[in-house]
Amino acid sequence: xxxxxxxxxxxxxxxxxxxxxxxxxxxxxxxxxxxxRLVGRLLGExxxxxxxxxxxxxxxxxxxxxxxxxxxxxxxxxxxxxxGVEVKNGRVPLSRFGLDADLDxxxxxPPLQ
Numbered sequence: 001x002x003x004x005x006x007x008x009x010x011x012x013x014x015x016x017x018x019x020x021x022x023x024x025x026x027x028x029x030x031x032x033x034x035x036x037r038l039v040g041r042l043l044g045e046x047x048x049x050x051x052x053x054x055x056x057x058x059x060x061x062x063x064x065x066x067x068x069x070x071x072x073x074x075x076x077x078x079x080x081x082x083x084g085v086e087v088k089n090g091r092v093p094l095s096r097f098g099l100d101a102d103l104d105x106x107x108x109x110p111p112l113q
Contacts, residue, residue: 004032008042015056018083020092021099022060029099040065055079062094 007030023036055076066072
């Protein structure tokens with residue numbers, strides 16, 4: 001495994017339960033800004049035996065990247081909900097469940113409803 005892959009897998013593994021991150025945020029945290037597609041590719045190539053919370057990685061809009069209604073879509077939704085993450089129409093509100101939601105809340109206050 002090369003260094004970039006190891007850093008990306010480490011960033012995914014570090015997403016805490018009940019939180020999500022976008023492909024781009026994972027790339028940035030791994031020191032590879034602008035490499036969101038690499039994150040997606042590597043998620044499809046996880047080495048055998050490596051357990052990652054793959055379901056916590058979403059599009060930058062908060063949407064699940066898999067086709068709606070697919071087995072993967074349903075599994076990702078189920079796993080996120082089991083951790084208390086709100087999933088509505090295949091989308092998670094990043095302002096509440098994103099990795100940086102607490103920082104945003106501290107700086108700007110609660111999100112407007």
